[in-house]
Amino acid sequence: MPAAPDAPALARLHPHGVPVLGDPSLGVTLRPLVAADLPRVVEQCRDPESIRWTTVPTPEGGYGLADARAFLDHVVVEGWRSGQNLCWAVEGADRPGVFCGSIDLRLHGDGLAEVGFGLHPDARGRHLMSGALRLVRDFAFDVARLRAVRWRAVVGNWGSRRVAAAAGWPCEGVVRASLVHRGELLDGWVGTLGVTDPRTPRPWSEPPLLAGPRLRLRPFTDDDADRVVEACRDPRTQHWLVSLSRTYTREHALDYVEGARESAATGAGLVWCVADAGDDRCLGAISLEGFGGYAKRAEIGYWAHPEARGRGVLTEATQRVTAWAEESGLVDSVLIRAAEGNTASRRVAVGAGYREVGVMPRCEPLGDGTTVDLVLYARP
Ligand SMILES: CC(C)(COP(=O)(O)OP(=O)(O)OC[C@H]1O[C@@H](n2cnc3c(N)ncnc32)[C@H](O)[C@@H]1OP(=O)(O)O)[C@@H](O)C(=O)NCCC(=O)NCCS
Structure with a gap:
């Protein structure tokens, strides 16, 4: 040199x-x-x-x-x-x-x-x-x-x-x-x-826009923070997602949005805001994470804003993300995990074409301090 x-x-x-x-x-x-x-x-x-x-x-x-x-x-x-x-x-x-x-x-x-x-x-x-x-x-x-x-x-x-x-x-x-x-x-x-490092662009996996007549899956922005707070403070979300702060604030929501950007930048995963195709308000979130390692395996996770529940929003979002993941060739298999008593979450998985493949006993802590089984779903 x-x-x-x-x-x-x-x-x-x-x-x-x-x-x-x-x-x-x-x-x-x-x-x-x-x-x-x-x-x-x-x-x-x-x-x-x-x-x-x-x-x-x-x-x-x-x-x-x-x-x-x-x-x-x-x-x-x-x-x-x-x-x-x-x-x-x-x-x-x-x-x-x-x-x-x-x-x-x-x-x-x-x-x-x-x-x-x-x-x-x-x-x-x-x-x-x-x-x-x-x-x-x-x-x-x-x-x-x-x-x-x-x-x-x-x-x-x-x-x-x-x-x-x-x-x-x-x-x-x-x-x-x-x-x-x-x-x-x-x-x-x-x-x-x-000087000896490759001069090639670093991969950056921004979530692609997945748009349909009812829903628009797009990256989160800071403008979604208030809706994220409403969703993550909701008692049902707090019950099933014990990892969320018990005093969820706007700061937590902005950290969440920033974390989604970091996942895209490092290739750790993709996080979409599930938005209303009409007025673009946030109805929920869906993530595809864990790929990029030695195996082409990924896991889908989701939550819905309370106002969007019971209308098939997350089922449709899960179908879209699953179809995109399978067509993109990024993943060979996708997993969904849902707590045993979380009927709505389990229905989303089944409605999106997944089938139950097993149970992990007593490994999911809940907001009420109990620990329940986790049911695993995969694509047939
Ligand atoms: C940062 C800055 C220099 C970017 O310049 P630019 O010419 O607009 O950037 P490019 O068009 O080359 O963008 C390259 C990529 O970054 C993305 N990008 C650019 N600005 C972005 C932003 N603010 N947020 C997210 N992505 C951005 C582009 O979409 C593009 O992505 P793609 O390759 O997938 O299409 C410009 O916004 C700027 O002057 N900002 C204020 C000053 C500053 O921050 N300077 C740097 C201090 S360290």
Whole structure:
């Protein structure tokens, strides 16, 4: 492996200025940031998402042109001069000359750097940043000869994590209080891509939309939290699902939604919100978990909002998820477990085409402190 250059050596790699990076198949160009970009830099730095997730300055009166000018002169130009902070403007192929955001590589020495990025709000959702990150990744390893590039983001910044995963970065965990954010210490996700690591996208198994005339199975969002609270505080849910907190709050519901996103990101499982096809309100939840291991086995779990019970909603959802799982080839067998006295849950399994295949004696604790048999259902 070639030796990693120190910062001045890296600066010498580009004696004629900032290298322009591009790949027509990605539709993205990285070029020097120039004075004409500053009005759009201001717009980006005033955008609430940029303020929420990045450390853009928030001076009294709001970020202005003078702040953008100082950024260009003291951070961007100076960064390239010293070779310690390499910042590019991001441009999309469909809008030549228009500043769409920035991406930078901060060199820490010894072949290690950290990447940072942000887009103008009107440029989001078009795969610009995942393309830009691929270009910077290849520059870092193939041109700058770096050995490792670190990505960090405030926990909960799913857009950043998704972009990083699309360019090959793993999310290796949470480091508590690792990010300084306007005086606060926030928990950060961190992942490192090494020069010899594969540069392929990380799998991300977002639950697919399964839509029918009555129900729409879709990913959960934070907007579902109140309905999740109503369902999980309900006495029947509390009786059968002893793992739920006995004092279930909105915080628990938001954690549940966040857990569903984490399952998708790690491939541990898929969780759908069973929503009304008309007004999209949450009627229940259904999960398919446990696949991705050495065997193609999975388990379905579900709950229904009290208002949705007795109308075949979860039976229909279970049929849909089972059919999708079998057609996708992801699983060879699906299991459902239901507590012995939970007639409604057992009816859902049978109604969705499962048959009883066994009983695990006295292994399911209930809300009233008793322990009952678990009945196992599988597809014939
Ligand atoms: C994060 C950010 C850079 C994403 O840029 P982008 O160009 O919109 O992202 P892409 O279009 O390349 O998206 C890549 C994938 O991530 C997904 N994605 C993008 N933003 C997302 C979000 N907020 N939540 C969930 N997924 C998201 C896209 O759907 C896409 O998925 P796909 O490949 O399955 O289609 C942009 O939203 C942004 O500037 N946010 C504010 C600043 C910021 O957070 N910077 C990062 C600090 S660490």
